[in-house]
Amino acid sequence: MSSQPDRIILPQNVSPLHYKLQLEPYFDTFKFDGTVSIDLKVNDKESDFVELNTFELDIHEAKINDVKSLETVTDEENQTSRFKFPAGTLKDSDNVTIDIKFTGILNDTMAGFYRAKYIDNATGETKYMATTQMEPTDARRAFPCFDEPNLKASFEITLVSDPKLTHLSNMDVKKEEIFDGKKFTYFNPTPKMSTYLVAFIVAELEYVECKDFRIPVRVYATPGSEHLGQYAANLTAKTLSFFEKAFGIEYPLPKMDSVAVHEFSAGAMENWGLVTYRVVDLLLDEKNASLERIKRVAEVVQHELAHQWFGNLVTMDWWEGLWLNEGFATWMSWYACNQFQPEWKVWEQYVADDLQSALGLDSLRSSHPIEVPVKRADEINQIFDHISYAKGSSLLRMISQWLGEDVFVKGVSQYLNKFKFGNAKTEDLWDALSEASGKDVRNVMDIWTKKVGFPIVSVTEDGHKITFKQNRYLNTADVKPEEDKTLYPVFLSLKTNSGVDHSLTLDERELTVTVEDVDFIKTNANQAGIYVTSYSDDRWTTLSKQSDLLTVEDRTGLVADCKTLSLSGYTSTKNFLQLISQWKNEDSFVVWEQMINSLGSLKAAWAFEPKETLEALDEFTRQLVSEKTHSLGWEFSENESYASQRLKVEMFSSSAAAKDPVVVKAALKMFEKYTSGDSNAIPPLIKSSVFGTVARDGNAKNYEKLFAIYKNPSSSDEKLSALRCLGRFEDPALMKRTLGYLFDGTVLNQDIYIPMGGMRGHKEGIKTLWAWTKENWDALHKKFPPSLTMLGSILTVATSGFTSRQAIDEIEDFFKDKSTKGFDQSLAQTLDTITSKANWVDRDREVVVKFLKEHNYYK
Ligand SMILES: [Zn+2]
Numbered sequence: 001m002s003s004q005p006d007r008i009i010l011p012q013n014v015s016p017l018h019y020k021l022q023l024e025p026y027f028d029t030f031k032f033d034g035t036v037s038i039d040l041k042v043n044d045k046e047s048d049f050v051e052l053n054t055f056e057l058d059i060h061e062a063k064i065n066d067v068k069s070l071e072t073v074t075d076e077e078n079q080t081s082r083f084k085f086p087a088g089t090l091k092d093s094d095n096v097t098i099d100i101k102f103t104g105i106l107n108d109t110m111a112g113f114y115r116a117k118y119i120d121n122a123t124g125e126t127k128y129m130a131t132t133q134m135e136p137t138d139a140r141r142a143f144p145c146f147d148e149p150n151l152k153a154s155f156e157i158t159l160v161s162d163p164k165l166t167h168l169s170n171m172d173v174k175k176e177e178i179f180d181g182k183k184f185t186y187f188n189p190t191p192k193m194s195t196y197l198v199a200f201i202v203a204e205l206e207y208v209e210c211k212d213f214r215i216p217v218r219v220y221a222t223p224g225s226e227h228l229g230q231y232a233a234n235l236t237a238k239t240l241s242f243f244e245k246a247f248g249i250e251y252p253l254p255k256m257d258s259v260a261v262h263e264f265s266a267g268a269m270e271n272w273g274l275v276t277y278r279v280v281d282l283l284l285d286e287k288n289a290s291l292e293r294i295k296r297v298a299e300v301v302q303h304e305l306a307h308q309w310f311g312n313l314v315t316m317d318w319w320e321g322l323w324l325n326e327g328f329a330t331w332m333s334w335y336a337c338n339q340f341q342p343e344w345k346v347w348e349q350y351v352a353d354d355l356q357s358a359l360g361l362d363s364l365r366s367s368h369p370i371e372v373p374v375k376r377a378d379e380i381n382q383i384f385d386h387i388s389y390a391k392g393s394s395l396l397r398m399i400s401q402w403l404g405e406d407v408f409v410k411g412v413s414q415y416l417n418k419f420k421f422g423n424a425k426t427e428d429l430w431d432a433l434s435e436a437s438g439k440d441v442r443n444v445m446d447i448w449t450k451k452v453g454f455p456i457v458s459v460t461e462d463g464h465k466i467t468f469k470q471n472r473y474l475n476t477a478d479v480k481p482e483e484d485k486t487l488y489p490v491f492l493s494l495k496t497n498s499g500v501d502h503s504l505t506l507d508e509r510e511l512t513v514t515v516e517d518v519d520f521i522k523t524n525a526n527q528a529g530i531y532v533t534s535y536s537d538d539r540w541t542t543l544s545k546q547s548d549l550l551t552v553e554d555r556t557g558l559v560a561d562c563k564t565l566s567l568s569g570y571t572s573t574k575n576f577l578q579l580i581s582q583w584k585n586e587d588s589f590v591v592w593e594q595m596i597n598s599l600g601s602l603k604a605a606w607a608f609e610p611k612e613t614l615e616a617l618d619e620f621t622r623q624l625v626s627e628k629t630h631s632l633g634w635e636f637s638e639n640e641s642y643a644s645q646r647l648k649v650e651m652f653s654s655s656a657a658a659k660d661p662v663v664v665k666a667a668l669k670m671f672e673k674y675t676s677g678d679s680n681a682i683p684p685l686i687k688s689s690v691f692g693t694v695a696r697d698g699n700a701k702n703y704e705k706l707f708a709i710y711k712n713p714s715s716s717d718e719k720l721s722a723l724r725c726l727g728r729f730e731d732p733a734l735m736k737r738t739l740g741y742l743f744d745g746t747v748l749n750q751d752i753y754i755p756m757g758g759m760r761g762h763k764e765g766i767k768t769l770w771a772w773t774k775e776n777w778d779a780l781h782k783k784f785p786p787s788l789t790m791l792g793s794i795l796t797v798a799t800s801g802f803t804s805r806q807a808i809d810e811i812e813d814f815f816k817d818k819s820t821k822g823f824d825q826s827l828a829q830t831l832d833t834i835t836s837k838a839n840w841v842d843r844d845r846e847v848v849v850k851f852l853k854e855h856n857y858y859k
Contacts, residue, residue, distance in 0.1 A: 007318060008376050009148055010080070011051050013044035016146045016153040017095070018189070023143070024160035024182075025113065025130040025202050030106040032113055032130070036143045037099045038153075042090050050098050051082040053140035053147035055112070060101040064089050079140055100144050106130055109785055110265040110750065112141025113200075117748070118262035121224050129203035129222070131261050131276060133269055136319065136380040139195040149194045150317050150423040156189040159202055166205040168220065170198065170273040172254045190272065191252055192421045194315050199271030201259060213237040215251070221260040221283060228283035231294075232258060232301050239305045242336055247309050247413045249420065256308075258282060258301070263750045265790055266384075268300050270307035270329075277304075278750065280716045288684045291646055293717045295344060299333050306332035310412070314419040316426075319374040322383060323449075324426050327370075327392020328412075330354065334393075335405070343642045345590060350397065351527045351556045352594040358390035359532065359564065362454055363475040364836075365483075366828035370395065371426060371449040381789045381822065394530050395448050401528045402444075402491065403437040411436030444489045448530070451486045456570065457506065457523060458534045466521065467512040468492060473532060475836035477568040493525040495554070500525040520549050527557030532564050540575045544582045555586070556594045563598035566844065567836060573602070573844040574851050577620070581855075584624060589646035595624075596654045602848075605837040607763050608803050609845070615859060616852040621658035623857070629655040629663065636683050645685060653689035657696075667693035675705045679714070688721035695728035695758070703734050720754060723747065727758025727765065735759065735768045743776070749783060753790070756797045766801035773798040774814055786822020795823050800830045803837040 018039040025032040040050065050064070054074065062069040062083040069083035083098070090096060106115045106128075115128040132142060140147045159167040160182050167173075167185035170193075175186045190198075206226040207218040210233040217237045219229030236258060240251050253273040260279045268277040281300040284293065306329040316325055337346045361367055370392055374380055400408040415424065415432035426449065430442035456473035459466060472484040492504040497517050504513065515521060522543065523533045535543065540562065547555055559580060566573040580595045603617055629651040636645055655663040667690045673681035674690075682690050691709075694702045706722045713719035726738045738759070742752045759765035773780065773795075784791040799811050808831055820827055852858060 006373055006375060008078070010053065010146055010151075011047075011049075013047035014040040014042055014050055014090070014096075016151055017041055018153055019143075019145070019155045020158075021143055021155060022158040022160065023113065023200065025106050025115075027106075027115070027128055027130070030108075030115055032104050032106050033102075034104060034143050035099065035101050036145075037097050038145075039095060039097050042094055042096060045091050047090055048087050049082050049084045051080055052144050053079055053137070054081040054102075054144045055079040055138070055140045056105055056107075057081075057141070057144060058103040059144070060103065062098060062100045064096050064098050079137070081144060102144060104142060107141070108263075108749075109783075110263055110790075111785070112138040114263075116261050116263035118222060120222070127204065127222075129201065129205075129262060131201045131203065131259070132199045132271075133265060133276070134198055134271075135196040135269060136322075136384075137196070139198055142198075145195045147195045149196060149315050149319065152192040152194055152315070152421070152423070154189045154192055155198055157187045157198075157200055159185045159187075159200055161202045164204070165202050166220070167200070167202055168205070168257055168259065168274055169200040170253070170271060172216075188254070193272055193312065197270070197272045197312055199269075199274040199276065201261075201274070201276075205259070207257075208233050210234045210237040213240050213256075215253075216255045218255070219258045219260070219282065221279075222262070225260070225279075225283055228285055229258070229260065231284045231286050232282050232297060235298060235301050236305065238340070239302050239336055240308075242339065243305060243309060243332075246409055247416055249309060249313070249413070249416055251308060252313065253308075258304075263748055265750060268304050270304040270311060272308065272312045275304045280720060283716060285715045285717075288715055289717050290685050290688065291642065291649065295337075295346075298337055298341070302333035302336045303329045306336070309416055313421065314416050315423045317423040319380045319383075320371050321424075321426055322374075322380065323370045323388040323392040324429065326384075326389045327396050330389050330393035331396040331400070335409075341642075345552070345643065347397075348552045348556065348588070348590045349593075351553045352560070352590050352597065354390040355394050355397075355527065355530075356560055356594075356597070357386045358394045358530070359454065359560075361386040361829065362391055362452070363473055363564070363568075364829050364832035365474055365476065366825065366832050367452055368825070369450055369452045381786075381792075384789050385825075391530070395445070398491070398528050398530060399433070399441065399445065401526075403433065403439060403441070407437045408433065447486065447488055451488070453483075453486070455488050455490060455531045456534055456565075457490060457492070457531050458570075459521075459523065459536075459539070461518065461536065461539070464514050464516065464518055465512055466515050466518070467510060468506050468523070469510045470506055470531070473568070475564075475568050476832065476839060477570070488531070490531055491529050492523050493528060495522045495525040496520055497549075520546055522550065522554060522558070524557060526551055526553040528553075532561045534561075534565050534570045537571070537575060540571065540579065544579045547583060547586070552588045552590050555583070555588070555591045559583075559591065559594045559598055563601060567601070567605070567840045569839070569843050573840075573847050576602070577848070577851050581620075581624060584627065587647070589643055589650050592647065592650045592654075596650065599624075604801070605803055605840050606848070607766065607801065609841065612858060613849060613852070616857040617848075618658045619857040619859070620852060620855075621654065622660050625651055625654045625658065626660050629660065634663075634666070634683065634686055636685055649685050649689070652686050653692070656689050656693045659696075664693055664697070668697060671702065671705075675709075687718060688724070691721050691725040692728060695725040696730075698729055698731060700729075700731065700734065703729055703737075720751070723751060723754050724758040727755035728761060730762055730764050732764070732768070735765060739768070739772045743779065750790075753794055753797050756794070760797055760801040769798050769801070770807075770811075777814075777818075786819075792823040792826030796826050796830050800833050802834050803841060805835070805838050808834050808838075 016038050020037040023034045067089055069085050071084045073082045113132050116131055120127050139145050157169045163183040169187045170190050171188040174188045177184050205220040206223045207220045208226050208229045210217045219233040258275045260282045261276045264278040267281045284297050310328045311325040334346045411433035415429050430445050433441040453472050455470040458469045472479050490506040492506055494501045497520050562576045562579050565571040566576040632648050634652045670682045670690055671694045710722040738755050741747045759769045
């Protein structure tokens with residue numbers, strides 16, 4: 001390892017040019033044999049060693065031009081091996097080749113070259129795929145390599161196995177031959193690329209194809225489910241051609257394969273030319289899928305394809321640029337969606353989804369700046385979070401609205417052209433955008449990317465004089481002066497009766513302006529900026545009556561802001577309850593989704609309050625949603641608009657969750673018919689909500705039925721819905737049973753957080769889940785090594801349901817003498833989340849009770 005002041009990296013005496021890699025996985029011993037020859041450029045001829053990254057590899061031999069290495073020093077902690085050669089080995093040439101023979105573990109931790117388990121539907125046999133997940137730093141588990149994103153090289157890969165298995169890699173096949181009863185597949189060399197994008201698969205696979213693009217576009221799956229890949233194949237072809245036009249650069253590889261992988265830790269991975277997916281994020285039965293599922297598949301496919309240019313062709317120089325990779329792919333995915341499916345209104349939904357998750361995490365003290373210094377490679381997994389993806393893309397959305405989407409995409413295209421097949425820094429993109437737009441992008445972006453958090457803008461009015469003041473926002477509302485020094489460049493985008501004033505930027509602490517007509521004012525038009533706005537009580541009341549003057553994004557943003565401000569005490573929770581109770585006639589499914597979600601946050605914070613209060617909150621919800629639900633009904637027709645379908649789904653599920661008796665009865669009846677053999681009894685769009693209602697109803701016989709559906713589902717979508725709902729049963733014996741399935745192989749490792757998530761939805765579940773987690777912590781830690789992101793997610797699901805300070809003490813106590821490496825950030829964020837809920841309930845407990853009593857919601 002060598003140390004630059006800000007990064008720990010490999011020594012630079014040599015650098016890689018070309019890898020020749022051959023691998024043969026064994027499905028009986030779960031090991032693989034490998035040889036790698038790496039052509040190296042010698043930068044320091046006086047040096048006599050080669051050091052590269054290795055992890056859990058058994059090295060048999062290393063040679064340079066037939067000269068064997070004298071010794072190998074493996075550093076487990078830094079995941080490196082240093083091969084020492086006789087003095088003078090590197091002296092005489094500019095290039096040398098190192099040959100290494102090794103054996104690795106075909107592991108079951110979803111990292112490196114690993115085995116993904118599945119059941120063959122035809123035979124019931126347990127089988128395995130050998131597949132890879134290298135990002136961020138697990139290529140070193142698969143072969144010795146220079147595992148840093150800016151050490152790009154070309155790769156020539158050979159796979160060896162039983163001839164009946166399919167071999168795939170980033171490139172197309174150069175030659176295939178059978179030798180000694182084994183199949184050898186030689187792939188063409190890749191262009192220059194980073195190690196984290198290398199991929200290879202050895203498995204039983206079939207494919208479907210779309211021929212609408214100039215190169216082969218295929219979707220692979222284990223036999224029997226490949227037909228479900230047609231939607232993604234068609235979308236892939238269409239998206240590739242759209243991105244080629246948008247970026248003005250041809251997709252550079254000779255084929256594009258997508259593969260559904262049975263055990264997968266993330267949603268998907270953008271390996272160049274060989275994108276791997278979690279099954280549910282790729283395969284789809286279009287007729288029987290929910291709208292969210294179809295949208296999710298589109299989102300993921302388009303996200304991974306955006307990376308083929310942004311990330312793969314041009315790569316971040318080092319891991320602190322990760323956010324730009326992810327933020328951009330997220331933005332670009334919605335940009336494409338909005339072109340292909342304008343009726344989905346994805347940018348409106350963005351305000352309710354991505355923007356809120358960004359603000360949610362960034363309002364915690366334990367948040368981090370978008371661009372964090374990453375010194376060690378193993379710190380990287382913790383920044384694959386909502387800050388990188390959601391705040392990163394929110395920032396790009398803000399900038400794209402400031403510059404105009406076309407100008408933004410033009411700037412991106414210039415950046416991609418300039419750095420293709422190479423690496424770039426964040427600033428390089430800002431410079432390209434400045435050039436394309438003539439605006440000082442770098443200056444604005446620097447503050448937003450390098451500083452943590454976002455501001456609250458307080459609006460105070462004195463007649464026609466309006467003062468805007470910014471401060472750092474925290475959910476815990478206990479900002480210290482030293483945390484409140486950043487002045488963000490805030491685009492105020494003030495909306496009044498005469499339109500939107502885009503000229504106002506608040507980059508000082510305070511700004512006072514005079515406004516002619518103050519009948520209607522709202523900042524942050526269309527919720528393009530990353531901040532929350534606090535108004536006076538009177539202004540909240542006025543705004544709640546002006547919904548006709550507000551766009552969907554505005555209304556969504558107001559609901560979300562008002563809830564956020566209630567949570568932190570900047571406004572009373574009464575204002576929030578009043579605001580949403582005024583909007584019973586709302587027609588947009590996006591605004592409804594936000595109202596229901598925000599109310600859901602309130603209920604989650606109140607989860608441990610007395611039963612009568614929770615029942616009164618349910619009554620409040622019923623009175624809010626029932627009328628609309630009953631007038632819309634829950635029958636769907638094929639030619640109905642997307643918006644109308646989504647609205648019905650939203651209303652039905654919120655009524656069901658609030659125990660509307662008519663809806664609950666209907667749901668139970670549909671389930672009864674469905675499980676008696678009428679496969680059309682439940683409209684697919686509300687199936688998960690029907691399952692949820694059944695689980696909340698608690699009948700143990702229905703647990704058996706849901707479990708049977710999980711074991712033998714009609715689609716992977718249905719399987720996950722059933723799995724989630726197994727966690728919703730409140731009966732202690734059933735909870736115990738569900739938890740038992742997490743470790744006995746019934747639930748795949750990749751899915752264990754799903755039933756856990758169901759359990760977090762109720763008080764008894766929250767307690768039981770935490771008790772189980774404590775008891776099984778060692779096993780969890782072993783199953784999900786801290787270098788993966790999953791351990792942090794599991795910890796969050798297992799603890800974040802709590803709402804009291806006492807729970808915080810317990811959690812802290814449990815971890816006080818344990819290593820929290822790899823999930824310390826998740827832990828800190830969870831504790832902050834619980835603190836803010838505890839503060840909220842303590843502050844507004846009486847306010848909520850009073851409101852509910854005054855409006856007769858108590859029985
Ligand atoms: Zn991504």
